[in-house]
Amino acid sequence: MNAVTLRVTADRTKCCGAGMCALNAPDVFDQDPDEGLVVLLDPKPPHELHRAVHDAVGLCPSSAISVEEG
Amino acid sequence: MTPAGSPSTVPQSEILAVPAARGACPFDPPPAYAQARDRAAITPIRLWDGSTTWMLTRHADVRAVLADRRFSADAGRPGFPFVSAGRRTLATTNASFIRMDDPEHARLRKMLTGDFIVKRAEALRPRIRAIAQDLLAAMTAGRDHADLVTEFALPLPSLVICLLLGVPYEDHAYFQQRSGILLSNAASAAEIQTARAELTRYIKRLAEDKRDRDEDDIISRLNRQGTLSADEIAAMSLLLLVAGHETTANMTSLSILALLQNPDQLARLRADPALIRGAVEELLRYLTIVHTGVARVATEDVDLDGRRIRAGEGVLLMINAANRDDRAFPEPDALDVERDARRHLAFGFGVHQCLGQPLARVELQVALEVLLSGLPGLRLAVPVEDVPFRHDMLVYGVHTLPIAW
Ligand code: HEM
Ligand code: SF4
Numbered sequence: 001m002n003a004v005t006l007r008v009t010a011d012r013t014k015c016c017g018a019g020m021c022a023l024n025a026p027d028v029f030d031q032d033p034d035e036g037l038v039v040l041l042d043p044k045p046p047h048e049l050h051r052a053v054h055d056a057v058g059l060c061p062s063s064a065i066s067v068e069e070g
Numbered sequence: 071m072t073p074a075g076s077p078s079t080v081p082q083s084e085i086l087a088v089p090a091a092r093g094a095c096p097f098d099p100p101p102a103y104a105q106a107r108d109r110a111a112i113t114p115i116r117l118w119d120g121s122t123t124w125m126l127t128r129h130a131d132v133r134a135v136l137a138d139r140r141f142s143a144d145a146g147r148p149g150f151p152f153v154s155a156g157r158r159t160l161a162t163t164n165a166s167f168i169r170m171d172d173p174e175h176a177r178l179r180k181m182l183t184g185d186f187i188v189k190r191a192e193a194l195r196p197r198i199r200a201i202a203q204d205l206l207a208a209m210t211a212g213r214d215h216a217d218l219v220t221e222f223a224l225p226l227p228s229l230v231i232c233l234l235l236g237v238p239y240e241d242h243a244y245f246q247q248r249s250g251i252l253l254s255n256a257a258s259a260a261e262i263q264t265a266r267a268e269l270t271r272y273i274k275r276l277a278e279d280k281r282d283r284d285e286d287d288i289i290s291r292l293n294r295q296g297t298l299s300a301d302e303i304a305a306m307s308l309l310l311l312v313a314g315h316e317t318t319a320n321m322t323s324l325s326i327l328a329l330l331q332n333p334d335q336l337a338r339l340r341a342d343p344a345l346i347r348g349a350v351e352e353l354l355r356y357l358t359i360v361h362t363g364v365a366r367v368a369t370e371d372v373d374l375d376g377r378r379i380r381a382g383e384g385v386l387l388m389i390n391a392a393n394r395d396d397r398a399f400p401e402p403d404a405l406d407v408e409r410d411a412r413r414h415l416a417f418g419f420g421v422h423q424c425l426g427q428p429l430a431r432v433e434l435q436v437a438l439e440v441l442l443s444g445l446p447g448l449r450l451a452v453p454v455e456d457v458p459f460r461h462d463m464l465v466y467g468v469h470t471l472p473i474a475w
Binding site for chain 2: 016017020022023024031032037055058059062063
């Protein structure tokens with residue numbers, strides 16, 4: 001199998017806690033209960049979550065999460 | 071198109087006055103915005119006081135500017151555009167973090183983000199559902215018609231935000247009436263000032279009373295925070311109280327009306343309630359109740375599509391027009407509960423994107439679910455022409471919605 005791997009990063013200094021990531025890819029992103037900022041649960045999510053991760057990246061209002069392939 | 075020229079150099083007679091009037095369909099944004107969107111990325115417009123500013127209507131541009139730190143949300147900066155006298159009064163006096171830039175904005179917003187995370191909104195779902203079911207039972211007891219706004223759509227989010235803030239719901243007539251004035255584009259500056267002062271006094275007294283009690287609501291927690299002044303606490307609480315009930319209330323009523331006017335879509339939702347989540351996103355897109363634009367002012371010169379927005383010039387970002395842009399959504403003027411509408415800008419974008427959106431989503435999903443399952447015979451009790459739409463309000467919707475079942 002030569003499936004693409006995704007490397008996900010989250011930058012809490014940019015995050016405004018809007019929760020689009022936790023809503024759209026809950027297996028990969030959460031929000032901490034105090035400040036509501038992004039918590040990365042899975043920096044190398046399995047293939048079946050890739051679509052949700054890409055959705056979350058596109059929906060994050062403050063460009064706080066990103067993905068790299070490979 | 072010449073790159074130079076502020077909007078003030080365009081002849082007054084040719085310049086579009088905003089807010090413009092809606093056309094035949096009460097759900098569609100004003101036709102003038104669609105025409106502007108087809109013609110150019112950026113349009114000079116004239117506001118109520120004769121001042122001129124820029125209007126953006128395309129999805130990609132509105133999204134980009136909302137995420138661009140060169141545009142400020144600080145209404146105290148010269149050039150910031152206001153769509154009415156009341157808007158100016160409201161935004162320039164103690165408006166809290168919605169009208170501030172980072173880092174001040176982030177410092178205050180972060181004190182609340184924990185209260186509005188997705189998980190917390192989900193945890194509230196059973197409680198919100200119980201409230202909605204109680205309201206439905208009270209509305210339908212021994213009757214076959216009612217006004218959906220006063221008996222369901224408005225009390226539901228009001229009860230929820232009161233619960234979160236620690237505001238006694240018994241006072242709802244007091245704060246709803248005054249919130250209504252704050253959000254009216256027809257109210258004078260003096261009326262808005264009075265309503266704002268009364269609400270501020272009300273919240274301050276409430277916060278003061280809570281100081282000696284160890285309660286677990288947002289106002290009590292802001293009290294305990296220690297770094298906030300009484301004015302800051304009042305401004306933040308007021309922002310939540312007002313933003314937290316009028317918006318969701320209007321989305322609820324207008325969504326029901328839009329579904330009743332699109333019976334095929336309503337039938338699809340009734341047949342498969344699993345569609346409700348996606349339908350709420352589509353209704354947010356289609357209805358975009360924040361309908362007079364989101365305002366910003368440029369802090370640097372920014373070139374956009376051959377025009378230059380100069381530092382100190384305002385922009386009005388028409389999220390309603392952007393959400394009907396066919397570059398972003400195919401067949402944008404059709405309500406389609408099965409489309410993926412998640413890229414809509416109804417909650418804004420960038421660091422000011424709606425703080426309450428996880429809560430609003432749950433409230434809207436629950437409201438639709440409870441109303442559709444509880445009222446199989448739901449219908450409009452008056453001709454749609456007789457429904458009073460909120461043209462002159464900051465938040466679009468209906469003043470009343472007579473329904474029968
Ligand atoms: C359907 C319902 C709602 C809609 C359509 C809506 C829409 C919006 C929009 C467009 C903005 C961005 C304003 C800007 O960028 O200048 C915003 C901000 C905000 N909303 Fe909402 N809202 C809704 C519900 C709520 C609820 C339920 C709450 C609170 C409980 C809330 C609290 C806020 C706050 C505090 C802000 C300011 C955020 C900031 O500046 O960082 N909203 N909302
Ligand atoms: S979507 Fe972006 S801004 Fe919102 S919580 Fe996730 S990372 Fe933060």
